[in-house]
Amino acid sequence: MYNILICDDEADIVSALKIYLSSPDLRFFEAGNGIDCLRILEREEIHLIILDIMMPMMDGITAAAKIRETSNVPIIFLSAKSEDSDKILGLNIGADDYITKPFNPVEVLARVRSQLRRYFTLGGSSKTDDVITIGGLEIDNREKKFMLDGEEVALTPKEYDILKLLMSNPGKVFSPSEIYTQVWKETALTGDNTVAVHIRHLREKIEIDPAEPRYLKVVWGQGYKIEKGTR
Numbered sequence: 001m002y003n004i005l006i007c008d009d010e011a012d013i014v015s016a017l018k019i020y021l022s023s024p025d026l027r028f029f030e031a032g033n034g035i036d037c038l039r040i041l042e043r044e045e046i047h048l049i050i051l052d053i054m055m056p057m058m059d060g061i062t063a064a065a066k067i068r069e070t071s072n073v074p075i076i077f078l079s080a081k082s083e084d085s086d087k088i089l090g091l092n093i094g095a096d097d098y099i100t101k102p103f104n105p106v107e108v109l110a111r112v113r114s115q116l117r118r119y120f121t122l123g124g125s126s127k128t129d130d131v132i133t134i135g136g137l138e139i140d141n142r143e144k145k146f147m148l149d150g151e152e153v154a155l156t157p158k159e160y161d162i163l164k165l166l167m168s169n170p171g172k173v174f175s176p177s178e179i180y181t182q183v184w185k186e187t188a189l190t191g192d193n194t195v196a197v198h199i200r201h202l203r204e205k206i207e208i209d210p211a212e213p214r215y216l217k218v219v220w221g222q223g224y225k226i227e228k229g230t231r
Helices: 011-020 034-043 060-067 084-093 105-121 157-167 176-184 194-206
Strands: 002-007 026-031 048-052 075-079 097-100 131-134 137-140 145-148 151-153 216-219 223-226
Touching: 002 011, 002 034, 011 105, 026 034, 034 048, 034 060, 048 060, 048 105, 060 075, 060 084, 075 105, 097 105, 131 157, 137 157, 157 176, 157 194, 157 223, 176 194, 176 223, 194 216
Parallel strands: 002 026, 002 048, 048 075, 075 097
Antiparallel strands: 131 137, 137 145, 145 151, 216 223
């Protein structure tokens, strides 16, 4: 599943792109300006951004510059402007491609697929369907094993499933009840601390200092997450 973020202040454009790109392996997120775009990137794992240039609050050029400070996610600029100077500015700021409105649906789909293919094939992302890597953490879903800084660490099946869930969604906060429902496949009972116990055991196995975790973080009053972008 690939996560596509469409950032445009025109709702009709966003709706049209979602229709043109509709596919079982694509999931869409929406933003109406650069600020909302950056907020979504903070909490979701995005694999490609379609970014309009002219938007209120924060334009696409500014947003792209901020994104490039921390991420190499593919960016396709979308704009009504067709002058060469705008294309050059967009590409120089870090865009991977440029599409001018009005756009050809077939062309948009081809460009999106091309950028996703390059991003994953050429190593732009460390996440694949079989192996998920975040910093020194690596889960291999083919062999059902977990590696920490290149060394295999033994996990119980539930510990493995919890870590896989969190690593598959870096930066996203899961409540204890959400974790329990997805891992144990049943509704959590009120006051049950099963998840907390497993999280504690996981920290003891993957953190140098469990009291000051580098990867597995608590968001007080909300739940747990794996810190994304950890090095």
